[in-house]
Amino acid sequence: xxxxxxxxxxxxxxxxTRFWPxxxxxxxxxxxxxDGKQTMLQQTVARLLPLASAARxxxxxxxxxxxEVLRQVxxxxxxxxxxxxAARNTAPAIGLAxxxxxxxxxxxxxxxxxxxxxxxxxxxxxEVLKNGIEIAAxxxxxxxxxxxxxxxxxGYGYIxxxxxxxxxxxxxxxxxxxxxxxxxxxxxxxxNYFWNSGIFLWSARTLANALFEHLPKTASLLQQxxxxxxxxxxxxxxxxxxxxxxxxxxxxxxLEPRSSKGEQNSNIICLPADFGWNDLGSWTxxxxxxxxxxxxxxxxxxxxxxxxxxxxQGNYIHAPRKFVAxxxxxxxxxxxxxxxxxxTTRDQxxxxxxxxxxxxxxxxxxxx
Numbered sequence: 001x002x003x004x005x006x007x008x009x010x011x012x013x014x015x016x017t018r019f020w021p022x023x024x025x026x027x028x029x030x031x032x033x034x035d036g037k038q039t040m041l042q043q044t045v046a047r048l049l050p051l052a053s054a055a056r057x058x059x060x061x062x063x064x065x066x067x068e069v070l071r072q073v074x075x076x077x078x079x080x081x082x083x084x085x086a087a088r089n090t091a092p093a094i095g096l097a098x099x100x101x102x103x104x105x106x107x108x109x110x111x112x113x114x115x116x117x118x119x120x121x122x123x124x125x126x127e128v129l130k131n132g133i134e135i136a137a138x139x140x141x142x143x144x145x146x147x148x149x150x151x152x153x154x155g156y157g158y159i160x161x162x163x164x165x166x167x168x169x170x171x172x173x174x175x176x177x178x179x180x181x182x183x184x185x186x187x188x189x190x191x192n193y194f195w196n197s198g199i200f201l202w203s204a205r206t207l208a209n210a211l212f213e214h215l216p217k218t219a220s221l222l223q224q225x226x227x228x229x230x231x232x233x234x235x236x237x238x239x240x241x242x243x244x245x246x247x248x249x250x251x252x253x254x255l256e257p258r259s260s261k262g263e264q265n266s267n268i269i270c271l272p273a274d275f276g277w278n279d280l281g282s283w284t285x286x287x288x289x290x291x292x293x294x295x296x297x298x299x300x301x302x303x304x305x306x307x308x309x310x311x312x313q314g315n316y317i318h319a320p321r322k323f324v325a326x327x328x329x330x331x332x333x334x335x336x337x338x339x340x341x342x343x344t345t346r347d348q349x350x351x352x353x354x355x356x357x358x359x360x361x362x363x364x365x366x367x368x
Contacts, residue, residue, distance in 0.1 A: 007052065010048075014116075016032075018349070021340035022337060041059075047126070050126060051129060058097050085242050089247050094250055107137065110203070110207060111129070111133070111201050117278065141268075144201075145270075146271065147194055154178055157175060157195070157251065161270045169272075172269065174256075174260075214257050218246045218253075298313045299315075304324035307323065311327065318334070
């Protein structure tokens with residue numbers, strides 16, 4: 001570990017539409033304090049700082065969020081907080097970091113980290129990462145952190161693990177994106193499937209070479225953009241070429257085609273993780289997360305200026321400047337802001353993003 005430079009790349013460019021109306025275009029989910037006093041982004045940076053100096057951090061965001069990102073993480077070099085001129089998913093975002101770093105530290109290990117995860121045991125989290133960094137540095141290995149499934153979740157991708165690699169690490173057979181309920185249940189029962197955490201580790205050289213193999217057009221564009229980094233031409237080059245990159249996730253662009261080579265030849269390694277991971281993907285997930293920690297009376301989670309409940313259970317209510325009274329209602333999600341009010345059920349909260357889609361279509365920009 002001490003001989004390998006580690007470069008965390010944090011993806012912080014999403015809109016977090018399923019957390020509307022709190023999450024907005026200029027203050028998206030990752031910039032909100034949903035689990036404690038620090039924002040999701042600040043927590044992500046803080047738990048990685050023991051593994052890398054702030055000078056090695058990179059944050060990929062967008063123009064709407066960059067100013068707030070700069071304010072929230074002042075220790076990160078502003079030149080390494082890059083605002084994508086167009087949303088192009090995770091493959092171009094992480095790929096650009098690889099092509100910039102290959103010029104200065106080709107053997108350094110890049111870590112890809114979403115900015116909206118909750119980690120229960122941070123010490124264990126860093127132990128697993130240290131192990132993964134060593135594996136990634138030891139050759140053309142691509143390491144993915146796999147979460148042991150606790151339920152037949154249909155909202156996550158799954159990793160099928162095969163033979164042993166070394167220690168706890170396992171070779172990867174294939175990736176499966178968001179299965180239906182029956183198939184997810186089969187995966188959990190099988191015992192050799194893991195949730196795809198979205199956390200990956202690889203050397204800059206390994207990632208750059210893999211992108212040239214599986215995504216050559218985009219790789220060429222990223223290489224040109226990276227060549228301009230640190231010069232006065234970078235902004236214009238970034239704005240001109242990045243929108244021409246393919247809009248594709250790293251999973252589809254690289255991991256799935258690479259895994260088709262077979263577990264002995266793909267060099268994709270799954271590192272099972274048990275550090276209390278949670279992907280806060282919706283108001284329902286947030287309710288479950290906080291409820292599991294605090295076990296509130298009647299499973300009601302209420303942020304208000306005082307509250308009263310009667311025959312009410314399992315509700316998530318956010319109205320911080322109002323007294324809240326909930327009578328005879330169950331499993332509701334109610335979120336109030338100055339200009340909007342969301343009322344849904346915990347079962348339907350996954351569809352909140354459709355509200356934002358409607359607002360976009362109606363050009364109600366003040367509400368997004």
